Amino acid sequence: MKNKPVILCLEDEPEVRDAILRDLAPFKPVARLEAADHVEDAKEVLAASAAAGEPIGLILCDHLMPGISGVEFLVGLQQDPAYAQTRKVLITGQAGLEDTVRAVNEARLHHYIAKPWTAEELQATVRDQLTEFVLATQDDPTPFIGVLDGPRILEHIAATGRDK
Amino acid sequence: MNAAKQNKWLTVKSVGGILAIIFFFIPFFFPAEGLSVAGNRMLSIFLMAVALWITEAIPLHATAALIIMLNILLISNRALFSLPDDFSAPPFASFFATLASPILMLFLGGFFLADGAAKFKLDRNLAKTLLKPFGSKPANIILGMMLIVAVFSMFMSNTAATAAFMAVVLPVIAKLPEGDRGRAALALCIPVAANVGGMGTPVGTPPNAIALGALNAQGINISFVHWMAMVFPFMLIVLLAAWQFLVRVFPPSVKEIKIEINSTYDRSPQAILFYFTAGLTLLLWFTEPLHGISSAIVGFVPVVVMLSTRLISEKEFHSMQWSVLWLVAGGIALGSGVGATGLDEWLIGLVPWDNVPVAAVAGMLALTALAFSTIISNSATANLVVPIAMSLSVSLGDEMSRVAAAMFVAIGASLAMMLPISTPPNAIAYSSGQVKTKQMALSGALVGTVGLLVFILVAPRVWDLFGLMP
Numbered sequence: 001m002k003n004k005p006v007i008l009c010l011e012d013e014p015e016v017r018d019a020i021l022r023d024l025a026p027f028k029p030v031a032r033l034e035a036a037d038h039v040e041d042a043k044e045v046l047a048a049s050a051a052a053g054e055p056i057g058l059i060l061c062d063h064l065m066p067g068i069s070g071v072e073f074l075v076g077l078q079q080d081p082a083y084a085q086t087r088k089v090l091i092t093g094q095a096g097l098e099d100t101v102r103a104v105n106e107a108r109l110h111h112y113i114a115k116p117w118t119a120e121e122l123q124a125t126v127r128d129q130l131t132e133f134v135l136a137t138q139d140d141p142t143p144f145i146g147v148l149d150g151p152r153i154l155e156h157i158a159a160t161g162r163d164k
Numbered sequence: 165m166n167a168a169k170q171n172k173w174l175t176v177k178s179v180g181g182i183l184a185i186i187f188f189f190i191p192f193f194f195p196a197e198g199l200s201v202a203g204n205r206m207l208s209i210f211l212m213a214v215a216l217w218i219t220e221a222i223p224l225h226a227t228a229a230l231i232i233m234l235n236i237l238l239i240s241n242r243a244l245f246s247l248p249d250d251f252s253a254p255p256f257a258s259f260f261a262t263l264a265s266p267i268l269m270l271f272l273g274g275f276f277l278a279d280g281a282a283k284f285k286l287d288r289n290l291a292k293t294l295l296k297p298f299g300s301k302p303a304n305i306i307l308g309m310m311l312i313v314a315v316f317s318m319f320m321s322n323t324a325a326t327a328a329f330m331a332v333v334l335p336v337i338a339k340l341p342e343g344d345r346g347r348a349a350l351a352l353c354i355p356v357a358a359n360v361g362g363m364g365t366p367v368g369t370p371p372n373a374i375a376l377g378a379l380n381a382q383g384i385n386i387s388f389v390h391w392m393a394m395v396f397p398f399m400l401i402v403l404l405a406a407w408q409f410l411v412r413v414f415p416p417s418v419k420e421i422k423i424e425i426n427s428t429y430d431r432s433p434q435a436i437l438f439y440f441t442a443g444l445t446l447l448l449w450f451t452e453p454l455h456g457i458s459s460a461i462v463g464f465v466p467v468v469v470m471l472s473t474r475l476i477s478e479k480e481f482h483s484m485q486w487s488v489l490w491l492v493a494g495g496i497a498l499g500s501g502v503g504a505t506g507l508d509e510w511l512i513g514l515v516p517w518d519n520v521p522v523a524a525v526a527g528m529l530a531l532t533a534l535a536f537s538t539i540i541s542n543s544a545t546a547n548l549v550v551p552i553a554m555s556l557s558v559s560l561g562d563e564m565s566r567v568a569a570a571m572f573v574a575i576g577a578s579l580a581m582m583l584p585i586s587t588p589p590n591a592i593a594y595s596s597g598q599v600k601t602k603q604m605a606l607s608g609a610l611v612g613t614v615g616l617l618v619f620i621l622v623a624p625r626v627w628d629l630f631g632l633m634p
Contacts, residue, residue, distance in 0.1 A: 142588065145330075146597035154331040157592065159282055161323030162485040163362065163369050164224065164541040164588055 004032045005057030005133060006049045007126065010042045010073070011035070011091075012065040016115075020060060020091070023119040027126060030147045031057060039068040046083075056086045057133040058126060063092035063099060071099045074107035085137050087129035089113060091122075180219020187211035199510045202251045205238040206505040210548075213498055217544035224541055225487040228494020235259045235501045254504050262493040262500070266460035267366070267377040270388075271492065273463025274367030275484055276470050277442050278320030283480075284435040285427050286442075287316055287328055292425040302346060302416040305423060306353050307407050309333065313354055314361030314403055318368045321485070322358040326589035329354045330596060336421055337598050346416020351598035352607050355589035356406050356581060360611065363399045363578045366391045366459065370492055371537075371546035371577040375570035377496040378550045382503070384567060384634065388449040388459040394571070394632050398623050402579075405614045409607060434475055441469045488543070495547030499554070508555030517556065522563045526572050527620045529553045533576030534612055538586050542577040549573045567634055568624060579615040582608030 007024060011017040017035050024033055032054060036042035042059075049056055059077070063070040070090060077083050090103055093115035103109040110132075111125050131149040134141045141153045188211065191204040199207065209231060216227040237244050240256035247253055281287050291312050298308030309329065317325035333350045340347050362369030366376050366388055376386055429435075448455070448462040470476045502508050517525065529549065537545040550573050557569035580586050582605045584594035590608075593599050627633045 140588075142591045142595050145592060145595040150334060150596065151331050154327045154334075154592070157327035158324050158331070160483065161321055161327050161588060162488050163321045163323055164543060 003053050003055070004030060005055050005130065005137075006045075007031045007033050007058045007060065007130070008042060008045055008056060009033065009035045009060045010037075010039070010065075010070060011060075011062040012037050013062075016062070020122070023117075023122045024060075024126060026123060027130065027147060030144050031130060038065055039070075039073045042073065050082065055133075055137060056083060057130050058087045058089065060089050060091050060126070063090060063095040069099070071095065071103045071107060074103060074109065078107045085133060087111075087133050089125060089129060091115065091117065176219050177221045180215050180221035183219070184212045184215035184221060187215050196510065198513075200251060200506060201248055202239050202253070202505040203507045203510055206501050206507040209234045209238065210498065210502060210507065213494075214548060217548060218536075218540050220541075223487070224544055225490040225494070227544075228490045228492075228497070228547075231494045231501075232259050232262065232497045235497050239501055239505055251505075254500065258500070259497050262377075262496040263490065265377055265380065265493065265496055266458065267373050267380055267496075268489045268492060269467075270376075270460040270463035271367055271370075271373050271489060272484075273445065273460075273466050274319060276466040276476060277445060278324065279480060279484070280438045280442060280466070280470060280475060281320065282324065282328070283475075284430045284438055286430075286435075286439070287320070287325075288332075288425055288427040289429045291316075291329070291332070292427055295423060295425070300420045300422060302349075302418060302421045303411040305421045306349060306411055309350075309423070310353050310357035310403055310407050313357035314364065314399070317358040317361035318364035321488075322355075322362040322369055323588040323592070325361070326355050326358040326592050329358075330592055332423060332425055334596060334598070336423055340416060340418060344417050345414040346418065347414075347598050348600070348603045349410040349414035349416060351593050351596055352414070352604065353407070353410055355587070355593040356410070356607060356611060357403060358589045359578060359581045359587055360399055360403050360406065360615075363575055364392060364396050367463075369578055370488055370543040371533075371574040373492050374495045374543060374546040374550055375574040377492060378499045378554055379567060379570050381496060381500050382554070382566065385458070386567060386634065387452040388462075389452055390632070390634075392450075393630075394623070394627060395575070397626075398618050401618050402611060402615045406607065406611050409610050413606070414603070434473070437473060438470070438475050441466050441475075491543050491547070495543065495550065498547055499551035502551040503555065508551060509559070511552060512556050512559050517559060522560060523620060525556065525560065526564060526568065526624070527616065529556070529569060530572040530576030530579070530616055530620055533573045534580045534616065537577040537580040538582050538608075542580065542587065545577045545580075546574055549577075565633055568627075572619065575615070575619050579612045580608075581611060 009017060009020050011020060021033055021035060034045045036045050046056060061070040061074060074088050087110045088107060089111040090109055091113040110129055113125060127148055131152055134144050135156050141156060145153050188208045191207045195204045196207060213227060213231055216222060236242060236256045236259050239253060240259060241253040242256040294312050295308050298304045313325055313329050333354060337347050337350050366372050379386060445462060445466050449459050452459055533545050533549050550570050553569040553573045554566045557564040557566050581590055584590050
C-alpha cells in the first residue's frame, strides 16, 4: 500500500513507548508507526511525513512530558488545517480536569485513554479512530477492510462503491 | 531518504503521463500512411487514451473528459486547426451529447434503483427471504448466496453488491475452524457471483453500457430484455460452474452453516413508494417488446419519481456515481470519433483478417478484453476495445454482427477476475484476508475459461437457433 496513514505515538518514557508500539503492531499492514519522545521530535515526524505525502491518521499523545505538554501540542495542531482530519487520542494518567477540558474543547480531542491501559482497549480505540480517519479521507477504503473495522468499511462501500 | 524521494517520480502514473504526451504527438510528427488528416488526429487521441487508461495517470473519468475535449478541438466542425474539405466533421455538440446519451440515462435509472434499495435495506431483506429455501448445508447455502448476489449485481454495482454480502459472510467465516478451506469458498463466492452477475443486464456493469452505447451510436438498439435473453442463460451456466468448482475445491469441513441477516422490511410510506417505483420500472424494462417504450426512457422514470418525492435527497443526488457515467461517455465519444475519421478501418487494415475463422476472431476479441481487464479497469478496456471490435465485425461482413462483437468485449471484460486488482469486488474479498491470491487466481482462471468457451462456442449457435441475433 502506498502512502499509508501514519500513527504517531508521542510518549517520553521509553518503556511505555515500547509497550504502546508493541500493542499497535497489528496495525502495521495498513499504517506506519512513528514514535517521538518530545514535542519537537514529534514536529519533525510531522514534517517528514508531510514531505513523503503520508497523512497523519492518528496521534496517540501522552500529556506530561519535559518541555511542551501533550495537550498544548494538540491545541497547537488543531489550528493547522493540514491536520483537521487527524484523530487525536490522549493516553495519560496525569492530566488534571482543567487540562482534559482544554483538550476536549480546544484540541477537539477524540478519545481519552487512562493509564494503565489494556492492549484490547488501546487496539479497539485505534481501530475505531483510524477507521473514522480512513472513511473520511480515502477515495477507496478497500485495503483497510481486513485490519480496521471491516463491517463499517463494507457498509460504507456498499453505499458508495462503484464499478471501474 | 533522497533515493526514496527520487524513486517516487518514477511511478507507473508519471511514466503513463509522459507516455501519453509522447504518444499524442507521434502522429503529428510521423503521420501514418494511408490515414487521413482527421484519422491521424484521432490516432493521437486514441494512443493517448491507451496510455492514460492503462496507467491511470489521471483519473479514468478525467481521461474521458479529455477525450471529449480533444475530439471537439481536433476533429469536430469547430476544430481549432482546419480539416480537409472532403472530411465531414461531426458537429461539436455531438461529442458533448455523449454525456447525456440514452444509454447513460438507462444507467442512471439503475443507480437510482440501487441507491433506493440500499437506503431502504431492500437488498438485505430480499436476501434474507430468498436465502431461506436453501437450508443450511454449506454447498446449498453457497449456491443460494451466489444466485442472490448475481441477481443483485445485475441491477446494482458489482462493488456495492460484494460489500453488502461480504458483511454477511465474514461473521460466518469467522466461525469456521482456522485453516478450513471452506473459508476460501465463502469469501470467493461473493466477488465471483458479483463479477459474473454484472453481465446479466444492460445496467449490470459499465462495460455493458459501453457496448450498448457504441451500438446505439450506429443506430442499433438492443432492448433490456433482449440483452437479458442473450446473456442471462449463459451467465447462469458460468455461475453454476463456478459454484461447483468452489464447493469441490474448497469444501467447508462443517456440516451446517447459519447465515444471519438482521433486518426487517421497511413499511414506511416512502419505502412502499420506492418498492412500487422499482417494481414498475423493472416491469416496463422486462416488457419492452409489448409496449415499445425504450428502456432509456423507462430508466428516467425512477429518476423523476425519486427526485420529486425526495426519496433521493439533494445530498444523495450529489453523491451519485457521476464519474462512472462520464467514463462511459468518454468511451462513446472515443468510439464515435474513431468511426467518423476512418481510423477504425485503417487499424483493421493492418492485419489480413480474410483467412481468420470467425470463431477465432470472436475468441480473440473476448480474450483481449479479458487479458486487459485482468490488469486494468473493465470500463477502460471496453472503451478501448469495443470500437475496434465493431469495425472488425463490419469488415468480416455478414459473418459476425456488430452486436456480437460489442457483446463479446463487454463479456470478456467482466470475465476477468484472476487477481485482487482485476475488479473492486476481488479487491474487497482479498482485503478481508480470507482468500489467498493463488486461490483467487485458480477460481478466476476457471471462470474465465468456462465463460469464454460458453460464450464464444455455444452462445452464438443458440442465439441463431432462437433468432436472437439482430
